[in-house]
Amino acid sequence: MSKNEKTNTHEETEKEEMTVDLELDDGSKVTCAIVTILTVSGKDYIALLPLNADGENTEGEVWFYRYSENPKDPDEEPVLGYIEDDEEYEAVADAFDEFLDNAEFDELVDDES
Helix, strand or coil, rough: CCEEEEECCCCCCCEEEEEEEEECCCCCCCEEEEEEEECCEEEEEEEHHHCCCCCCCCCCEEEEEEEECCCCCCCCCEEEEEEEHHHHHHHHHHHHHHHHHHHHHHHHHHCCC
């Protein structure tokens, strides 16, 4: 994982976002922004936003993977794994939808302050 600074053109403050580079099955590489890490039924999952060459996500896709870290060595790279079970995937997607709902609510509350 690496930190990637991105400057917005509308004179907004610089925003740091965590990214990860994934190697796909066809050998190509995709940089993804890390949206969040979710815990569902005692397992950790990561939500990733695939970015194009300009560092943007124009497709609106979000990718979900199983996520695990080595508790004995926090500096070791996390391991990502495929979610092959449809029910497991749906549970993660539902948890992500709830995360988004909460994020939107928090944003609304912050805007009213």
